[in-house]
Amino acid sequence: MSDLDTFRADTRAWLEANCPAEMRTPMRSEDDACWGGRHFAFQSEAQERWMRLMGEKGWTVPDWPAAYGGGGLTPAETKVLKEEMRSIGARSPLSSFGISMLGPALLKYGTEEQKNRFLPEIARGEIRWCQGYSEPGAGSDLAGLQTKCEDNGDHWLVNGQKVWTSYADKADWIFCLVRTSTESKHGGISFLLFDMESEGVSTKPILLISGYSPFCETFFDNVKVPKDQVVGDVNKGWDVAKYLLGHEREMISGMGLGSGSARTLAQSLGAIDDPVLAADVALFDVDAIAFAAMSEHFIDQLKAGEAHPAMPSMMKYAGTELNKKRHELTMAAGGSDALEWDSERSHGGKAAREWLRTKANSIEGGTSEVQLGIVAKHILRLPGA
Numbered sequence: 001m002s003d004l005d006t007f008r009a010d011t012r013a014w015l016e017a018n019c020p021a022e023m024r025t026p027m028r029s030e031d032d033a034c035w036g037g038r039h040f041a042f043q044s045e046a047q048e049r050w051m052r053l054m055g056e057k058g059w060t061v062p063d064w065p066a067a068y069g070g071g072g073l074t075p076a077e078t079k080v081l082k083e084e085m086r087s088i089g090a091r092s093p094l095s096s097f098g099i100s101m102l103g104p105a106l107l108k109y110g111t112e113e114q115k116n117r118f119l120p121e122i123a124r125g126e127i128r129w130c131q132g133y134s135e136p137g138a139g140s141d142l143a144g145l146q147t148k149c150e151d152n153g154d155h156w157l158v159n160g161q162k163v164w165t166s167y168a169d170k171a172d173w174i175f176c177l178v179r180t181s182t183e184s185k186h187g188g189i190s191f192l193l194f195d196m197e198s199e200g201v202s203t204k205p206i207l208l209i210s211g212y213s214p215f216c217e218t219f220f221d222n223v224k225v226p227k228d229q230v231v232g233d234v235n236k237g238w239d240v241a242k243y244l245l246g247h248e249r250e251m252i253s254g255m256g257l258g259s260g261s262a263r264t265l266a267q268s269l270g271a272i273d274d275p276v277l278a279a280d281v282a283l284f285d286v287d288a289i290a291f292a293a294m295s296e297h298f299i300d301q302l303k304a305g306e307a308h309p310a311m312p313s314m315m316k317y318a319g320t321e322l323n324k325k326r327h328e329l330t331m332a333a334g335g336s337d338a339l340e341w342d343s344e345r346s347h348g349g350k351a352a353r354e355w356l357r358t359k360a361n362s363i364e365g366g367t368s369e370v371q372l373g374i375v376a377k378h379i380l381r382l383p384g385a
């Protein structure tokens with residue numbers, strides 16, 4: 001037996017013994033996701049136990065170094081773990097901006113003290129982060145941000161406003177882009193971390209037409225931040241911001257792989273009478289298989305630090321288009337029943353709500369138009385890439 005076979009057998013046995021049965025069922029809605037953090041209300045004892053056990057093993061972040069709360073697994077072992085989790089339908093133990101966005105940026109740009117302080121807490125689901133990038137006048141043109149951060153001797157003083165801050169009202173801490181200098185647009189930005197309970201931080205939820213309120217306006221009024229909470233060099237935060245965005249785009253591109261089930265769309269929809277729809281579903285599955293292969297290749301290259309700079313944008317664009325198509329076909333196959341919004345039979349309009357949510361995929365993390373612009377600049381070697 002090779003080392004990897006032994007690892008697979010041990011992993012399978014551990015998952016069998018530790019993954020609660022309830023955590024092997026598909027999520028009914030977004031509300032089933034486990035976010036962790038100081039104030040998180042777990043849906044069940046099983047959800048809490050699953051996050052804790054995986055966190056203790058470092059398997060919420062299997063490929064992070066063990067010294068920072070990760071599993072210390074090799075890329076091959078990480079893939080085996082994911083395959084074994086998929087094969088029993090195990091839910092992700094933790095959904096976390098700390099894992100998918102801040103963690104990689106801290107691993108690359110953080111001081112040793114920052115890594116020791118924040119990464120193990122992220123891995124164990126003890127701290128929930130939100131992302132303070134967008135502002136009312138700075139979305140796609142992110143470097144146009146105006147939130148002011150002044151050096152006040154022994155602390156920073158932050159004043160300004162963010163918008164579309166997902167789950168800001170539920171987060172413990174924020175990773176935030178602030179303006180520390182006005183001399184240069186890209187060269188005057190810093191990447192700052194601070195506690196959402198700091199005096200002067202307030203949030204106002206934005207209510208959507210769906211009835212949900214996933215994001216907020218976030219206000220900073222004379223917020224004092226300790227000096228050692230800048231990640232990377234002062235005024236060089238744009239490099240950290242871009243690196244983090246590459247990881248955010250990788251995470252969003254993963255939506256193109258569907259909900260993690262190994263099944264094809266044709267298998268999950270079952271028999272389809274309409275031949276045109278059946279052909280569209282078959283074509284979709286071919287694209288989805290090609291995307292899955294491409295995605296695996298991309299993630300291998302990204303982890304090895306060898307990904308082409310256009311790749312995160314390319315994969316984000318392709319993955320979000322694929323996810324939108326998947327849900328359009330699911331709606332088409334469901335007919336008018338799929339439009340049911342608030343009934344028990346439709347699980348609170350699960351299909352329709354998921355379909356509508358996919359529309360946001362091509363906006364969050366940078367719009368599709370902007371991704372295509374980035375790809376063109378890199379591939380055609382245009383200025384500003």
Ligand SMILES: Cc1cc2nc3c(=O)[nH]c(=O)nc-3n(C[C@H](O)[C@H](O)[C@H](O)COP(=O)(O)OP(=O)(O)OC[C@H]3O[C@@H](n4cnc5c(N)ncnc54)[C@H](O)[C@@H]3O)c2cc1C
Pocket residue numbers: 130131132133134135138139140141163164165166167215360361363364365366367368369370373
């Ligand atoms: C579900 C969701 C969650 C989000 N969560 C967060 C979060 O947690 N934190 C956070 O900071 N932000 C978050 N955002 C905000 C998101 O990052 C911005 O909405 C996005 O960057 C676009 O910026 P904007 O809304 O200001 O649009 P704008 O920049 O005003 O763009 C408007 C339109 O113009 C187009 N456009 C703009 N510039 C160009 C260009 N150069 N070339 C071609 N077309 C262009 C855009 O593609 C778009 O169609 C979230 C957004 C969504 C939808």
